[in-house]
Amino acid sequence: MKKILLIEDEVSIAELEKDYLELSGFAVEMEHDGEAGLARALAGDYDLFVLDLMLPGMDGFEICRRIREVRNTPIIMVSAKKEDIDKIRGLGLGADDYITKPFSPSEMVARVKAHLARYERLVSSGMPVNDIIEIRGLKIDKTARRVWVNGEEKNFTTKEFDLLAFLAQNPNHVYTKEELFSKIWDMESIGDIATVTVHIKKIREKIEFNTAKPQYIETIWGVGYRFKV
Numbered sequence: 001m002k003k004i005l006l007i008e009d010e011v012s013i014a015e016l017e018k019d020y021l022e023l024s025g026f027a028v029e030m031e032h033d034g035e036a037g038l039a040r041a042l043a044g045d046y047d048l049f050v051l052d053l054m055l056p057g058m059d060g061f062e063i064c065r066r067i068r069e070v071r072n073t074p075i076i077m078v079s080a081k082k083e084d085i086d087k088i089r090g091l092g093l094g095a096d097d098y099i100t101k102p103f104s105p106s107e108m109v110a111r112v113k114a115h116l117a118r119y120e121r122l123v124s125s126g127m128p129v130n131d132i133i134e135i136r137g138l139k140i141d142k143t144a145r146r147v148w149v150n151g152e153e154k155n156f157t158t159k160e161f162d163l164l165a166f167l168a169q170n171p172n173h174v175y176t177k178e179e180l181f182s183k184i185w186d187m188e189s190i191g192d193i194a195t196v197t198v199h200i201k202k203i204r205e206k207i208e209f210n211t212a213k214p215q216y217i218e219t220i221w222g223v224g225y226r227f228k229v
Contacts, residue, residue, distance in 0.1 A: 002047040002116055003027045007037030007063065008078070009055050013101075017050065020105035021112065034058030041067055048116055050108070051095070053079035053086065061093055068094035068134040074115040076108075092151030094134045133168045135229055138207055138216060140168055147207070154206045159184060163196075164203050167217060167227035176224040200225060 004021055008014035009032045018028045029044070031037035034055035041049060041063065049067065053060040064075055077095040079086060087098045096115050099108065131142040139148040142165055147154050156164065163184050167175070175183075177196040185195070204211045218226045 001025065001027045003029070003045065004048050004050060004112065005037070005041055005044065005046045006030045006050045007034070007041070007055065007060070008032065008050070008052040010052070016105055017108055020109050024109050024113070026112070032056075034060070034063060038063045038066055042070065046073060048074045048076070048112060048119075050076050050078060050112070053077060053081060053090070061089060064090065064093045064095050065134065065136060068132075072119075072132075074119050076111060076115065078103075088151035089137065092137055092139060092148055094132075094139065133165070135168065135171075136215065138168075140165055142169075149207050156203075156206065160199055160203055160206075163199050164207070164217075167225065171227045171229040174220050174223050174226045180225065 002025075004026050006014050006017055006021075006028060008017065008030065011032060014030050014032065018030060021028045029040070029046075031040050032055075034057035036057070037051075037055065038058060051060045051063055055063070060077055060079070064077065067073065067075060074097075075095045076097045076099060077090040078099050078101065079090075080101040087100075090098050097111055099111065133140040133142065137150040141147070145156075145161055147156055147161065147164065163180065166180075166184060177193045180196045181193045200217060201211075204214055204217060207216055208214045216227060218228050220226055
């Protein structure tokens with residue numbers, strides 16, 4: 001039996017969703033607080049998450065981001081907010097679907113079944129799930145070599161992508177320009193390592209909201225660069 005976790009602060013809505021899902025043969029657990037919901041999501045073995053956007057303690061965006069850091073489990077985000085920017089942000093953080101309230105419980109059940117079936121096909125067919133890094137709205141698909149920032153895809157050159165992916169998969173580690181030049185350009189650092197600085201600048205222009213105060217790639221003065229998490 002597939003197990004689903006509902007994280008929804010409106011108890012009446014959560015109970016209704018739970019009833020419909022259980023009638024469809026799913027095992028359902030509920031949490032009504034954001035922090036408690038995240039703790040249960042990370043500790044339990046669930047097949048799908050239904051996640052409300054507006055929650056006490058921690059909002060759905062942050063919960064989605066934290067789940068995606070460690071799991072590829074399907075996530076359906078639910079919200080009364082109809083603005084496209086919220087939908088784009090939720091999907092950009094790794095949600096598989098976004099449903100706007102009010103909706104019919106039968107629609108919820110249909111979407112749950114569809115996402116579970118899709119995920120099961122990917123896993124059981126032996127088709128590899130893409131290797132994806134997701135951190136605070138930045139999504140790096142290493143398999144497809146694509147990058148999104150808050151749901152908007154950005155174009156990267158080969159070396160820009162290689163450099164960004166390398167730093168993101170080795171977070172909080174400080175690398176010198178020489179080390180990055182050697183690892184990404186596959187050369188000993190006898191060439192022009194200024195190319196590292198140029199590439200970092202171009203990457204920041206594409207992923208940072210404010211390049212003067214980068215939230216992803218941090219300069220460690222006198223040493224090199226570090227990807228912050």
